[in-house]
Amino acid sequence: MSYQHKYVDGTNIHFPVGKVVCIGRNYAEHAKELGNPVPTEPLLFIKPGSCVVPLEDGFSIPTDRGSVHYEAEIVVLLGKPLSKNPSEEEVLDAISGFAPGLDLTLRDVQSRLREKGLPWELAKSFDGAAVIAPFVPAETFPDLTDIGIRLTLNGKVVQDGNSSLMLNPILPMIQHMAANFSLQAGDLIMTGTPAGVGPFQPGDQIVLELAGQERYESRVL
Numbered sequence: 001m002s003y004q005h006k007y008v009d010g011t012n013i014h015f016p017v018g019k020v021v022c023i024g025r026n027y028a029e030h031a032k033e034l035g036n037p038v039p040t041e042p043l044l045f046i047k048p049g050s051c052v053v054p055l056e057d058g059f060s061i062p063t064d065r066g067s068v069h070y071e072a073e074i075v076v077l078l079g080k081p082l083s084k085n086p087s088e089e090e091v092l093d094a095i096s097g098f099a100p101g102l103d104l105t106l107r108d109v110q111s112r113l114r115e116k117g118l119p120w121e122l123a124k125s126f127d128g129a130a131v132i133a134p135f136v137p138a139e140t141f142p143d144l145t146d147i148g149i150r151l152t153l154n155g156k157v158v159q160d161g162n163s164s165l166m167l168n169p170i171l172p173m174i175q176h177m178a179a180n181f182s183l184q185a186g187d188l189i190m191t192g193t194p195a196g197v198g199p200f201q202p203g204d205q206i207v208l209e210l211a212g213q214e215r216y217e218s219r220v221l
Contacts, residue, residue: 055208
């Protein structure tokens with residue numbers, strides 16, 4: 001698989017695709033809907049850049065590993081590296097763009113791994129597990145505490161959230177990530193999913209949007 005970052009106008013972004021740093025259970029209602037405790041500190045995990053695929057023209061899901069759940073998320077693209085302990089101003093300066101994305105999860109696999117106390121990579125880091133739409137420039141959102149994310153599945157809105165509901169807001173979240181991982185230009189930050197997750201099926205028609213800004217239609221192949 002191959003992937004190239006690009007903006008909504010089709011312009012390619014000229015730095016390599018990096019890793020995908022994710023935060024779990026960043027919306028309290030999502031944690032509750034899966035029967036998970038609301039975390040008292042950020043729950044971080046990483047997807048490799050090799051699992052990133054574009055939303056456009058449809059995307060495939062595994063059909064032989066149980067249920068594949070959608071998790072719509074606001075995705076942040078870093079255009080500059082960050083120091084170990086960046087200020088909020090440095091984080092803002094490093095953000096290149098925003099996009100809606102899908103953190104795909106093999107839910108049955110994840111449940112079995114959790115029961116055994118094992119890591120989640122098999123459920124979260126498979127090829128195609130991060131589906132990313134084109135980016136809008138960072139200046140599109142002057143207020144990072146008010147970014148909407150919405151997923152419509154076969155004509156029904158199934159997820160409708162806003163960054164104002166995050167347990168860990170975007171800027172301090174990235175500061176925490178930078179304190180634990182080296183963040184480089186081309187890295188993606190997946191900021192957590194609101195309530196309403198559920199299974200995809202081949203043939204599903206979807207609309208993924210940053211509410212009030214960009215709207216993308218796609219389908220599950």
